[in-house]
Amino acid sequence: MSAPANSDPDVVPTSGPADTASVVVGNVTKIFNQGRSDEVPALSDVDLTVGSGEFVSLIGPSGCGKSTLLRLIADLIEPTSGTVTVAGRPAAQARREQEYGIAFQQAGLLEWRTVRRNVELPLELRGVGRAERRARAEEMLELVGLADFAGHYPGQLSGGMQQRVAIARALAVQPPLLLMDEPFGALDEMTRERLQSELLGICAKTGTSTVFVTHSISEAVFLSDRVVVMSARPGRIRASIAVELPSRDEAGRQAPVYFEKITEVRQALRS
Amino acid sequence: MRRLLAGVAGLATAVLVWEGYKAVGAPEGTVVFGVRVLPRADDLSMPHLWTVLRRLAGPEMTGGRPVWLVVLDACLFTLGITAAGFLAGTVIGLVLATAMQRFRIVERGLLPYVVLSQTVPLVALAPLIAGWGGTLMPPWATVAVIAAYLAFFPVAVGMLRGLQSPSASGVELMRSYAAGWWRTLVKLRFPAALPYLFPALRLAGAAAVVGAVVGEISTGTRGGIGRLIIEYSREATSDPAKVYTAMLGAALLGLLVAGLVSLLELPLMRHRRHVEVVTL
Numbered sequence: 001m002s003a004p005a006n007s008d009p010d011v012v013p014t015s016g017p018a019d020t021a022s023v024v025v026g027n028v029t030k031i032f033n034q035g036r037s038d039e040v041p042a043l044s045d046v047d048l049t050v051g052s053g054e055f056v057s058l059i060g061p062s063g064c065g066k067s068t069l070l071r072l073i074a075d076l077i078e079p080t081s082g083t084v085t086v087a088g089r090p091a092a093q094a095r096r097e098q099e100y101g102i103a104f105q106q107a108g109l110l111e112w113r114t115v116r117r118n119v120e121l122p123l124e125l126r127g128v129g130r131a132e133r134r135a136r137a138e139e140m141l142e143l144v145g146l147a148d149f150a151g152h153y154p155g156q157l158s159g160g161m162q163q164r165v166a167i168a169r170a171l172a173v174q175p176p177l178l179l180m181d182e183p184f185g186a187l188d189e190m191t192r193e194r195l196q197s198e199l200l201g202i203c204a205k206t207g208t209s210t211v212f213v214t215h216s217i218s219e220a221v222f223l224s225d226r227v228v229v230m231s232a233r234p235g236r237i238r239a240s241i242a243v244e245l246p247s248r249d250e251a252g253r254q255a256p257v258y259f260e261k262i263t264e265v266r267q268a269l270r271s
Numbered sequence: 272m273r274r275l276l277a278g279v280a281g282l283a284t285a286v287l288v289w290e291g292y293k294a295v296g297a298p299e300g301t302v303v304f305g306v307r308v309l310p311r312a313d314d315l316s317m318p319h320l321w322t323v324l325r326r327l328a329g330p331e332m333t334g335g336r337p338v339w340l341v342v343l344d345a346c347l348f349t350l351g352i353t354a355a356g357f358l359a360g361t362v363i364g365l366v367l368a369t370a371m372q373r374f375r376i377v378e379r380g381l382l383p384y385v386v387l388s389q390t391v392p393l394v395a396l397a398p399l400i401a402g403w404g405g406t407l408m409p410p411w412a413t414v415a416v417i418a419a420y421l422a423f424f425p426v427a428v429g430m431l432r433g434l435q436s437p438s439a440s441g442v443e444l445m446r447s448y449a450a451g452w453w454r455t456l457v458k459l460r461f462p463a464a465l466p467y468l469f470p471a472l473r474l475a476g477a478a479a480v481v482g483a484v485v486g487e488i489s490t491g492t493r494g495g496i497g498r499l500i501i502e503y504s505r506e507a508t509s510d511p512a513k514v515y516t517a518m519l520g521a522a523l524l525g526l527l528v529a530g531l532v533s534l535l536e537l538p539l540m541r542h543r544r545h546v547e548v549v550t551l
Contacts, residue, residue, distance in 0.1 A: 076443050096449040108440045112462045121458065125448045 021085075022177050022209035023050040023073055028082030030068055042068045044234035046082070052176075055203060055210045057220035057227045059265065065235025066213045070181050073211060074102055087176055098126060100177040101170030105185045107162035109154035109169075115141065116150040119169045126173060140168040143202055160191035164198070171202065178203070178210045184219070196223055200248050217269070221245075221261045222253060229268040239268040286320060293317050318512040323519065326512035338513065342499065342520040349483050349495040349521075352411055353528055356418025357479040361472065363419065364426025371427075372434040372460065373452065382431075389424050393417065393482070397489035410492050417490070418482030422475040429471025433464025469536045476532040480525045496521050 025048040032040040042065040050056045058066040071077045072084050075091040086094035094100065101122070109118045119137040128136070141147045144164040154162055163183060170178060184192040200223060203210055214220050220227045221243055229239040243261050245252040252258060296312030310316060318326075327339045367385065371378035400417055404410035437459050445455040487497030496517060503514040 071443075074443075074447055076446055095447060098447075098449060100447070102444070102447045104440045104444075106438070106440055108438065108444055110441075110459070110462065112465070122448050125450050125454060125458070 020052045021049050022052050022054070022087060023048065023211060024083075024085040025049070025069070025073065026083045026085070028069075028072060028079045028084060030065070030072060030077070031080045034080060041234035043072075043079075044236055046235065046237055048228065048237065050177075050209055050211055053207050053209055055200075055212065055223055055225045057212045057214055057224040058230060059214055059217065059220045059227055060230030060235070060238075060269065061232050062215070064230040064232040066230055067181055068235065069230075070179055070211060070213050074100060074179050098122070098173050099175060100179050101173055101175040102179040103163075103166045103170040103181070103183045105182040107154070107159070107166040109162055109165055111154050113153075114150065115146065115152050115154065115157070115165050118154065118165055119172050122169060122173050136172055137168075140172050141165075143171065143205075144168045144198060160187050160195065163187060164195065167195075167199065167202075171206070171208075174206065176207075176209060178208045180210065181213045182215070183212075185214070192219070197249065199223070217262055217265050221258060221265060222248065227261070227265050229265060238271070241265055241268065289317070289320060293319065315508065315511050318515060322512045323515045326510070327516045327519075338516050342496070342516055345494065345496040345499040345517070346520045346524045348411075349480075349487065349497065350524060350527070352414045352487075352495060353418055353476075353479045353483045353524070355412070355415040356482055357422050357476055357528070359415065360419035360422025360424075360475055360479060361426050364423040364471075364475070365430055367423070367427040368430035368434055369456070371431050372456075378431070385424065385427050388420070393421070393485055394489055396420070397486060400486075401490035404490065404492075410490065411494075413490055414483055414486035414492050414495070417486035418479040421478040421482035425471040425474035425478065426468070429467045429474075430464055433467030433471075434460045436460075436467060437463045465539055469533075469540070472532050472535065473529060476528040477525060480521075480528050484521055496524060 025046055028043060028046045029041075030043040032042055046065075046069060048056075048069070058069060060066050068077070072079055073086060073091060075084070075086075075095040078092075084091040087099045089097070089099070109115075110121065113121070116134070116137045119140050120133045123133045123136060138147060138150060141150055144167055146161060146164055146168065149157065149161065154165065157165070163186075167180075167183065170180075184195055187195065196219065199210075202208070212220070212223060222245070224243050227241045227243060228237055229241065230236065231238045241261065241264055243257075245258055245261075246255050293312050296309060298311060298313040300307050300311040300316075301309035314322075327337075327342070329338060330336065331338050331341050367381065371381060397417060400413050400420075401410075403416070404413040408416075434456075441459055441463070442455065445459050450458065483495065484497035484500070486492070487495040488501055492498060500514060500517045500521065503510075503517045507514050
């Protein structure tokens with residue numbers, strides 16, 4: 001699959017030294033069950049560019065296609081029309097080369113594997129040697145603060161801890177791109193805020209680009225360099241709001257600009 | 272320890288029920304309007320348990336080997352057939368389940384026949400398979416084929432269910448790792464199927480014992496416990512305790528097979544033993 005020629009100037013070419021975009025979604029339309037009576041238009045003419053190292057949140061009402069967009073970037077589904085480019089390559093090739101790590105709302109850990117072996121799974125499938133696998137898994141668990149639980153089984157951990165394991169697993173291959181589909185959606189507010197800070201720390205440390213699906217406005221504003229607001233049926237991008245907080249910590253959560261941006265996103269969602 | 276106690280309690284209950292009924296039941300059974308609603312309780316139909324045990328120690332025929340040794344030999348013979356049938360049935364069941372998981376069309380085409388296969392009466396099938404004995408395979412192997420025929424079914428159905436059990440997000444995760452069908456099978460579907468496989472294997476073990484015992488009887492294969500039950504039942508009028516020794520043997524064989532199958536579980540289900548939850 002090669003990206004067809006695209007006249008859109010915003011679309012970065014699939015190769016070239018100036019290529020700094022991590023994700024380029026060009027003019028993508030997705031229709032489920034096309035040609036059948038239960039046809040559902042999920043996305044319509046979506047353009048999105050995520051720069052290298054950028055943290056972009058997708059926010060919108062249920063059914064606006066934000067998860068669909070994330071799955072398109074991950075090449076878990078294919079667009080009906082348009083192109084998806086990840087790290088300068090077609091999405092399918094990027095998936096095969098594991099250019100991204102992904103985490104879902106459900107941690108989705110394999111319950112028969114210990115925490116360490118869960119984190120090792122993507123490395124195992126990449127053919128990484130045993131010793132390196134182990135070292136990398138321990139490093140990732142250290143990063144999410146679960147080094148002491150490497151030998152536990154997922155069933156022994158709380159929901160928040162499982163979600164951290166899932167994040168460690170997504171990070172294990174040290175992907176240049178992190179895709180997250182409401183990863184903190186099922187967690188309580190306190191755990192959620194702590195994991196948000198941890199995630200920001202990890203992204204800053206590793207320079208990972210992130211696409212983050214959420215329906216929490218405050219979460220989107222706190223985490224993101226840019227909040228992309230979507231509308232429903234069919235999913236379209238309604239606004240793209242840049243956020244520059246003075247700092248992303250407790251002070252950041254108190255800053256006037258934080259509340260201004262929350263209002264801005266809320267208005268964009270309502271309009 | 273608790274399980275041992277439970278086992279002993281179960282055994283004691285069975286003994287009490289048997290001897291209790293024998294003590295209070297009418298020797299000729301209870302007949303209501305010409306229908307026997309309760310079985311006979313005389314010594315010919317229900318010998319005392321100690322008579323059965325004493326018979327076990329006595330010789331099979333005057334001056335012959337003791338009955339317990341003959342029953343043990345027969346049980347071991349049938350155990351061999353059961354094991355062969357169980358193994359063959361399990362392999363066939365696993366292959367069918369995997370093929371059905373892989374190809375939707377195979378599932379749609381094959382699954383009805385898998386179910387249908389179990390509705391064919393075994394007695395109708397057995398003479399056909401018995402005909403293979405001596406030409407295609409040794410006679411004991413035809414009995415193993417019948418045991419396998421019964422054993423493959425729960426494995427195929429249970430395993431298919433297990434292979435289909437991973438959530439969509441698990442499958443998507445494997446796709447995101449660029450894992451193909453085979454690696455998804457090995458890393459995700461097969462381990463996820465184990466909790467479904469083990470109960471299926473227990474059913475298959477029981478089915479294999481039934482298949483072996485019934486198969487011996489309907490193919491007329493000598494040497495096994497099924498055949499022994501038939502032989503001893505011919506002497507039921509003169510020596511009623513004798514047939515119960517063979518039945519006791521068959522029951523113990525079933526228990527042994529069930530026990531062996533559940534041993535398979537231990538090393539593979541480690542994570543199930545950890546239940547206490549840590550919160551942080």
